[in-house]
Amino acid sequence: MIPAAAVLSVLAALAVVKTFEQRIPPVAVRIGLLVFVLGPLAGLVYAMWALWQWALQPIDLLLLVVFAVVTGLGTSLGYHRLLTHRSFQTTPWITGMALAAGAMAVPSRPIDWAARHLEHHAHADREGDPHSPLDGLLHAHVGWMFGVSAAKRERYCRRLMRDPVVMLVERTALVWLALGLAVPALIDGWRGLLWGGIVRMAIHNHAMFGVNSICHAFGSQPFATGDESRNNRLIAVLAFGEGWHNNHHAFPAMAYHGMGSRPDATGLVIRGLERAGLAWDVHRPDPAAVARRRTRGISGAGDSVQHAVGP
Numbered sequence: 001m002i003p004a005a006a007v008l009s010v011l012a013a014l015a016v017v018k019t020f021e022q023r024i025p026p027v028a029v030r031i032g033l034l035v036f037v038l039g040p041l042a043g044l045v046y047a048m049w050a051l052w053q054w055a056l057q058p059i060d061l062l063l064l065v066v067f068a069v070v071t072g073l074g075t076s077l078g079y080h081r082l083l084t085h086r087s088f089q090t091t092p093w094i095t096g097m098a099l100a101a102g103a104m105a106v107p108s109r110p111i112d113w114a115a116r117h118l119e120h121h122a123h124a125d126r127e128g129d130p131h132s133p134l135d136g137l138l139h140a141h142v143g144w145m146f147g148v149s150a151a152k153r154e155r156y157c158r159r160l161m162r163d164p165v166v167m168l169v170e171r172t173a174l175v176w177l178a179l180g181l182a183v184p185a186l187i188d189g190w191r192g193l194l195w196g197g198i199v200r201m202a203i204h205n206h207a208m209f210g211v212n213s214i215c216h217a218f219g220s221q222p223f224a225t226g227d228e229s230r231n232n233r234l235i236a237v238l239a240f241g242e243g244w245h246n247n248h249h250a251f252p253a254m255a256y257h258g259m260g261s262r263p264d265a266t267g268l269v270i271r272g273l274e275r276a277g278l279a280w281d282v283h284r285p286d287p288a289a290v291a292r293r294r295t296r297g298i299s300g301a302g303d304s305v306q307h308a309v310g311p
Contacts, residue, residue, distance in 0.1 A: 056195075063184045063196030067104075071180060071204055074101025076240040076266040083166065084114040087255035088270055088282040092165050099169040104180030105204055109173045111160050112151035119152055120212075121252055124227035131212045133228065141206075141213035207238035215245035223250035223293045233263070240265040250293050251285040259290075 078098030081087040090098075099110050106113070116130055123129040130149070133140035153161065160166045169176070184196025210232075219230030229249035236243030236257075241264030244257040256271070258264030273279035 057191070059188050060191055060195040063188060063192050064200055067180065067184060067196045067200045068203060070101050071105035071200065072207075072240045073266060073269060074098060074103070075105045075204070075208060076242050077269055078102040079106075079110055079113050080117065080242070081255060081266060081270070083110055083160065084117050085253050086283075087253055088274070088279045090273060090279045094273070094278060096165050096169060099166065100172075100176045103169055103173040103176035105201075106208075107177055109170050110166060111153050111157045111170055114160060115151040115153045115156040118156040121249070122156075124225070124229065124249060125216065126227075133213055133216045137213050137217060140216060141209045144212075203238075207235065208242065210235045211239055211242045211245055215243055219243075219246070221246050223247065225249040225293075237263055241267050251283075251289075253283045254285050255282045256284070259285075 078095075078100075079102035082090065082095065082098055083102075102110060102113070120129055120131060125132045125134055131140045131144040136143065181193060181197040184200075185193035188196070215230050215232050215235055216228045217230070219232035219235075221230055223246055225246060227249060229246045231246045232243045234243065235245075241257050242248075244259065244262060244264065247259050248254065248257050256264055256267035258267050270279055270282060274282050
């Protein structure tokens with residue numbers, strides 16, 4: 001348990017750094033972010049080496065899959081489609097659980113995450129975009145985080161700052177991040193932390209980072225959006241449907257990014273909630289608007305962005 005305790009201590013220090021990033025020196029934040037980016041990758045390399053030393057146990061695989069699904073949906077369904085874009089409405093309990101799962105995934109408070117994402121939509125691949133690959137693919141993937149700029153919460157997320165459920169998760173985000181690592185460690189010790197925590201975090205990080213980088217550089221563009229957003233099937237599979245990024249930029253408030261039969265795990269969960277009566281006001285683009293966007297060209301690029309970034 002000594003390695004597990006050491007890793008948990010380092011990650012706890014990182015979480016504190018990220019939570020209070022505006023109150024401590026930028027160099028300390030950058031060091032913390034470097035640990036967040038490289039630490040899980042080092043854990044992944046160690047896990048691959050460990051597979052040669054002992055067989056992967058069923059509990060290891062179970063923890064990896066369960067926590068990957070919980071935190072992946074927390075980011076995609078909770079932070080992105082529900083919190084940021086209001087793609088659907090649901091009960092306060094489901095909202096709280098989805099946002100808590102998102103907080104387990106990343107050392108970023110929900111309102112900060114939403115504000116930075118809406119800033120990206122407002123300036124996609126133009127000056128002001130926090131993570132455009134026009135500034136370099138590596139910058140879009142991870143480099144932008146080291147800028148240590150404050151999220152524009154007041155500009156983009158005033159409505160969220162008045163929501164009691166959102167603010168509860170906002171104030172306890174550090175606790176949820178710690179639980180995302182501590183629970184698998186309590187279940188299976190160091191191996192649980194390795195597979196259910198560190199390896200899971202490495203996969204999640206780079207799948208979601210890939211939406212910012214790969215999905216603005218490689219893939220198809222069925223819609224004219226005025227930016228470089230693209231659909232990428234591989235990222236869509238790894239990131240719970242987030243890889244249908246050109247579709248999303250064309251219709252930001254749309255709940256089902258796959259738009260038909262394309263794989264979109266988050267969209268399927270939203271459909272399931274809707275059929276169970278637990279989700280309503282589920283946004284779907286008007287078929288006529290879809291047809292126009294496919295043929296109108298660049299002039300129609302801003303139609304749906306305003307809905308996404310409203311107060």
